[in-house]
Amino acid sequence: MKKYILSLAVLFALASCNKTVIDDEEIIPTHVLTKEEQEKLTPDEVIADLKAGNKDFVEDNLTVRNSTKLVREAALGQYPEAVVLSCLDSRVPVEDIFHKAIGEIFVARVAGNIVNHDILGSLEYACKVSGSKLVVVLGHEYCGAIKSSIDGVKLGNITTLLEKIDPAIIAAKQNFSGDATAKNPKFVDEVCKFNVFNSIEEIRRDSPILKEMEANKEIKIVGAVYDMKTGEVKFLDY
Numbered sequence: 001m002k003k004y005i006l007s008l009a010v011l012f013a014l015a016s017c018n019k020t021v022i023d024d025e026e027i028i029p030t031h032v033l034t035k036e037e038q039e040k041l042t043p044d045e046v047i048a049d050l051k052a053g054n055k056d057f058v059e060d061n062l063t064v065r066n067s068t069k070l071v072r073e074a075a076l077g078q079y080p081e082a083v084v085l086s087c088l089d090s091r092v093p094v095e096d097i098f099h100k101a102i103g104e105i106f107v108a109r110v111a112g113n114i115v116n117h118d119i120l121g122s123l124e125y126a127c128k129v130s131g132s133k134l135v136v137v138l139g140h141e142y143c144g145a146i147k148s149s150i151d152g153v154k155l156g157n158i159t160t161l162l163e164k165i166d167p168a169i170i171a172a173k174q175n176f177s178g179d180a181t182a183k184n185p186k187f188v189d190e191v192c193k194f195n196v197f198n199s200i201e202e203i204r205r206d207s208p209i210l211k212e213m214e215a216n217k218e219i220k221i222v223g224a225v226y227d228m229k230t231g232e233v234k235f236l237d238y
Contacts, residue, residue, distance in 0.1 A: 032103035038079040038131050043220035046081045046134040047235065053099035054233045061099075080105045082134035083126035085199065087113045092140050092226055097233060106132060112145030112195065113137055114164040115202040124209045127219050134219060135203065135210065138233070139196040140226040146191050147182040168195035189225075196223035196236060 083106035086094045094100075094107045106126040108119055126132040139146075148158070149165035172190040173180050180187050200223055204211045213219045223236040 033079050033081060035079045035131065038081060038133070041081055041133050043133045043217075047220070047222065050082065050098045050100075050134075050136070050233070051235070054097055054231075056099045057097050058231045079103070079130060080126065080132050082106070082136060083108065083123055083132045084136045084138050085110075085113050085115070085119060085123065086138045087111060087140055087143055087145065089140060089143065091228060092138070094138065097226060097231060106130070111158075111161055112143065112149070112165050113139055113199055114145075114161060114195075115199045115206070116164075117206075120203065120207045120210075123203065124207060127213055128209050132219070135221040137196050137199045137203070137221070137223045138226060139192040139223070141189065141192070141228045142185075143188070143192055146188055146195060150180075150182040150188065150191060165191070165195050165198075168192075168198045171198070192225060193223075193236065196225065199223075 081104060084094050084098075085108045086092055088109050088111040094109075095105065098105065106122075108122045108126075110116075110119060123135055127135065145162065146165060146168075149162040150169055153159075153162060168191050171194040172187065176187060176190055178184060178186065182188060200221055203221055204214070210219065210221065214221055224233050225236065226233050
């Protein structure tokens with residue numbers, strides 16, 4: 001028993017010696033975005049900021065933030081610069097891929113990054129109520145919802161969700177030459193792109209609030225696709 005206790009003591013001592021200590025200067029001196037700072041931002045500046053954050057992510061420029069401190073600072077208010085409509089997929093860590101911390105972006109997630117009334121309400125809240133300057137519809141490679149929709153999957157409430165992707169499949173097929181099935185990654189990518197465009201059109205069509213804000217240049221509504229192999233977010237011309 002004494003040997004066993006001694007061994008544990010040695011292990012704990014070694015663990016303490018090997019513990020990584022983070023110096024204060026290594027922690028990013030970040031703070032929660034204020035209303036005044038948010039108001040000064042333009043949609044184009046927010047796009048540039050997201051691109052810069054994604055570049056850091058792709059280049060593996062790891063950062064250390066005091067998230068506990070940020071939680072406390074954001075408790076009484078939040079003024080994120082953008083709202084991202086992303087897929088449910090666990091392989092798309094939205095805050096991480098844009099190198100954003102607590103209080104910097106809103107994230108709405110739903111399989112296939114489709115649009116419905118609840119999503120529209122969330123986007124309107126982010127922009128009209130909380131002042132976000134940008135709406136990003138973010139698709140991604142190897143999307144399970146896209147593949148299932150192409151395959152015509154019918155299962156419970158999933159059926160209705162997948163049907164919202166059907167217009168993107170029809171659009172993708174118009175000028176696509178090759179195997180237009182879920183087994184062809186190129187076709188899946190094409191449907192993914194058109195699904196992003198379709199969601200943008202639905203936002204503009206079904207949300208007079210966001211359409212007016214965009215017309216007044218208060219916000220921009222843009223599309224992007226996340227590359228799972230490289231970590232790069234490619235903003236789409238539309």
